[in-house]
Amino acid sequence: MRKITLHRPKENFNKNCSYEILVGKKYLTELKNGEEKIIEIPNDFKNETLKAKIQWCGSEKMELRNLSENGKIIVSGNKFLNKKMSLFGAMSPLIGLMFFNLKIVPKNIGIGIFVIFLIGIIGTITIWKNKWLNIKTE
Template identity: 80%
Template sequence: MKKITISRPKESFNKNCSYEIFLGKKYLTALKNGEKKTIEIPNNLKNESLKAKIQWCGSKKMELRNTDDHEKITVNGNKFMNKKMPLFGAMFPLIGLMFFNLKMVPKNIGIGIFIIFLIGIVGTITIWRNKWLNIKTE
């Protein structure tokens, strides 16, 4: 059997959420903030891919066949997606000012900003949903 050590550093964001670790479609374990676990991989699953998930988002897949025995794997959150992306939500009230005709933002510019904002939100939860977490070997 192959053994791997999976660790998650202490993070200020996502600290109350566990990262679920999957091997192929099989659930392995959950990692809490600052936790480290050693897992034995059965021989029939050693060619599967490893993936971390949090709610509907996750990480890219990492092929286990490319790793050595007793490999150390780190799972952490993408700092841009988890820390800076929620700040874009602060734009929403500013965009709302144009709907109340307060004349702070010209209507055409406000509509353009609103459309870009919506495209960014949809892209973040669909196209880039597998970039919220990083999984890498040490």
């Protein structure tokens, strides 16, 4: 069995959510905000991948065979997606102005903003869903 250290730094975002750690498709453990755990990986899992997950999003996969004995893995949230992406919600009042036809924002600009807003949301929860968490070795 190999021992590895999992570390999650203290974060202001996602602080109430635990990150699930998966080996292959099997649940291994969870990391709370600011927590560090030493876990043992059975030799049966040496060809599997390690992944962190939060709700429907997660991190990219890391090959376990590339990890050294007593390696340290840092799991953290993507600062841009977790902090800055929520600012897209500030666009909703502009979109609302278009729907209520208040003529503050021209209709063509309002439609353009709405389309960009939809593309951003759909891309974030589908294409970039494995970019919400970062997993790296130290």
